[in-house]
Amino acid sequence: MSLREREEQLRLAIDAAEVGLWDVDVATNTLYWPARVKAMFGISPEADATLDDFVACLHPVDAPEVLRAFAAAQDPAIRTVYDVEYRTIGKEDGIVRWVAAKGRGIFDDAGQCIRAIGTAIDITLRKQAEAVQNATQRRLDLLNRIEHATRPLVDALDVMQTTAQLLGEHLGATRCAYADVEPDNDRFTIRSDWARPGVPSSAGVYSLDLFGSQARVNLRNGRHLVVHDVDRELGDDDGGSMFNAIGIKAIVCAGLVKGGRLVAMMAIHQSVPRQWSEEDLRVITEVVERCWTHIERVRDAAMLREQDRRKDEFLVTLAHELRNPIAPMLYAIALMKREQDPSRLARRIDVIERQAAHMVRLVDDLLDVSRINRGLVELKRELIDIAPLLVQAVEAATPALEGSRHRLTLQLPGMTAPVNADPARLVQVVTNLLNNAAKYTPDEGDIRLSSWVEGSLVVIELEDNGLGIPPEDQVRLFDLFTQLPHTGQKAHGGLGIGLSLVKSLVEMHDGRVTVRSGGLNQGSTFRIELPLAVSLAARQTVTQAAAAGNCGRVLIVEDNLDGLRTLMELLQSNGHTVLGVPDGPAALRVAGEWQPDLALLDLGLPLMDGYEVAARLRSDLGLKDTRIVALTGWGTEQDRAKTTAAGFHAHLTKPVAPERLLQLIDDLLRPRDADPHSRTSPTVVGLDAGRA
Known part of the structure; x- marks a missing residue:
């Protein structure tokens, strides 16, 4: 060749x-x-x-x-x-x-x-293949390390902490944090995190809204938040300032959405801008998915263990609580057999009745819990003011309060506070809380039951200066069969189911109950929030009122409670829907949502006179179509000229003939179209306006 x-x-x-x-x-x-x-x-x-x-x-x-x-x-x-x-x-x-x-x-x-x-x-293709193979092996090695490290753990927080550390070290991140998200889909808590030495922890409570629209939208819809450069990609007003505040210049945050709600997040932080690779995102996604699954398994197992423990404690407590009343009943029966003295017989019968009543209460509470858990409790709702229910609860709890010589302060709303509720069940809820306060407050303690309207809510608060609740116990206070160790000497018996019943019944009323306490011996405050039913009350009466003639929604502002109550009854008897309040601030709080067709204003009101109320109904609430009538003791020509100049549609001087008042209201409402909503029967929405 x-x-x-x-x-x-x-x-x-x-x-x-x-x-x-x-x-x-x-x-x-x-x-x-x-x-x-x-x-x-x-x-x-x-x-x-x-x-x-x-x-x-x-x-x-x-x-x-x-x-x-x-x-x-x-x-x-x-x-x-x-x-x-x-x-x-x-x-x-x-x-x-x-x-x-x-x-x-x-x-x-x-x-x-x-x-x-x-x-x-x-050799580019070869290197790319090697990189994929190496990345896959590194990812598998990481998953294997996490599996071995977390398998023996029985506490969800330990699983989070270990996973965060191994993932953060694998990625060379600055910080890695796990967060639980509250049911409001906004507030989240970083309980602990892993960070490089010298890097401060990000543990704390945050609002998701503070981190900008991208974080909010992505995470709530089950998508990762991926930011390579916070300063370049996010403005200060769209989360950048918040990320910078905790030392984040790049971040990947993976969210867990269940039932349409964001429930948890895992975030990887970098203190300098970083171009997150596809492999980085793949590792984060797989680790986080496995972490969610493992945490849920650990929590389920912990819940089962806790249920077993509480079941055992409950059975021991139940045996104790049943034996306690049975013993004096047996002694009383034995004495009745031995003694023939009629004067002592009555005392023995009283003992048996008291102890039998105690056993009945225990059994009733147990049956209530069982029925609620099986969904067999049906609320018998009606539209009712909260004030008389609180009075009934106080009456029911009076023996316990007087037995310990407690001082009770009762403050009812300064306006009508209607709720759509089962009266018996709400009385049961408040009575239970009052009895608890009496039980866990040292003798001659101070207990305050108060209620007010707050926006669209009726709030009930019960405050005492009793034993208080340690912070670590407040989260489990409403769990079934929970009895806190520090209350043992004051408990006087009980199965630990009362507050669980309170929580279940309040939530069945579309409300919520919370507790706060500064700690041991610093008292407790229980807060119940229920939906205000003003709008519901208004809707209930449209149909029949329209059929009856020129009927509508009438707001009465009158500080004389007897006058307020009788005037409301008079207008209701003529087919109107009536809401009564004792002062100007209360009128403004409800008028914006209730949208009255006509307002009857006393001029000499406390806090804010009728002229200011009328002006603010127009300017602040925009009620330009609402007819406003002065109903006052001031009746001179100068007074009438003043109300005319202030935009009142009429001026009535007390006392006014009922027929004249009803006719005037009918005339003022005549030009107005019938309310398009459906009403079934005329309803008085306001009752007692202020009690202490």
Whole structure:
């Protein structure tokens, strides 16, 4: 075979292997690169290539080692083989490629390097495959470490902490945090986090809304929040300031959405901007999904253990509570058999009746719990003011309060506070709380029961200066069969089901109950929130009122309670829906939502006179169509001129004949269209306005 044929055969072999040849004339620093090698450096085939291009296109991370190896191959004292793998950044296209280069120096008789020759191969695809394989192996190794580290853990917080640490270390993150989200879908709590040494913890309570629209929308819809550069991607008003406040410049936050609600989040923080890779996101997603599953298993197991423990405690307590009344009953029966003295017989019967009544209460509470848990309790709702229910509860709890010589302060709403509720069940709820306060407050303690309207809610608060509740026990206070250790000497018996009943019944009324306490011996405050039923009351009477004639919603503002009550009854008897309040601030609180058709205002009101009430009904609430009538003891011509100038539609001087009042209201409402809502019967919405 001729030399030419051998050279052609070698060329074909090199082409088949996709190998590029390179040659450097050291004396002249002239570089020879064929098109294939130029392509590895992002240089077009027709463009010239120089050693400067070679150096400039080396990846900054790899350049020092490549140039050291290239120089060593040309050093007469070393003469190593040039064998390197490195990245290039394309001169014309900016693409990163991997190159495997081999070569050697050629030396003359004097030992000087005159040429450097070798080969170069594009190994980008191989490196990408290796990167995927390595990343997969690293991910599997991480998942395996997390599995082994968390498998023996029985506390959900420990699972979160361990997972956060291993994930944060794997990613080289600044901080990694787990958070539980409150039912309001906004407030979340970072109970603990992992962070690099010297980095402050982010533990605390936050509002999701503070972190901007991207965080809010993505997380609530089950999508990751991915921010590579907080300052560049988020403005201060859209979460940037909040992220910066806790030292975050880049973040990935993965949320868990269940039943359409965000329930938990895992966040990876970086204190400098970071371009999160697809592999980073893949690792975070898989770790977080496994973490959710494991945490739920741990919590379920902990719940079962807790239920078993509480069941055992309950059975012991139940046995104790049943034995306690049975013992005096047996003693009383034995004494009745021995004694024939009629004067002592009555005392024995009283003992048996008291202890039997105590047992009946225990059984009734147990049956209530069972029925509620099985969904068998049906509320018998009606529209009723909260005030008389609180009075009934106080009456029911009076024996317990008087037995311990407690001082009770009762403050009822300064306005009508209607609720759509089962009266008996709400009385049961408040009575239970009052009895608890009496039980866990030292003798001669102070107890305050108060109620008021707050926006669209009726609030009931019961405050005492009793034993208080440690912070760590407040979260489980409403759990079934819970009895706190520090209350043992004051408990006087009980199964630990009363507050669970309170919580269940309040929630059945679409409300909520909470507790707060400064700690042991610092008293407790229980707060119940129930929906105000003003709007419901208004809707209930439209149909019949429309049929009766020119009937509508009438707001009465009158500080004389007897006058208020009788006037409300008079208007109700004529088919109107009536809401009565004792002062201007109360009128403004309800008028915006209730939208009265007509307002009867006393002028000499406390806090805010009738003129100011009328002006604010117009300006603050925009009730431009509401007819306003002065009903006052002031009746001079000057008074009438003043109400006319203030925009009142009529001026009535007390006492006014009922027929005249009803006729005036009928005339004022006549031009107005019938309310389009459905009403079934005329209803008085206001009752007692203020009691203490």
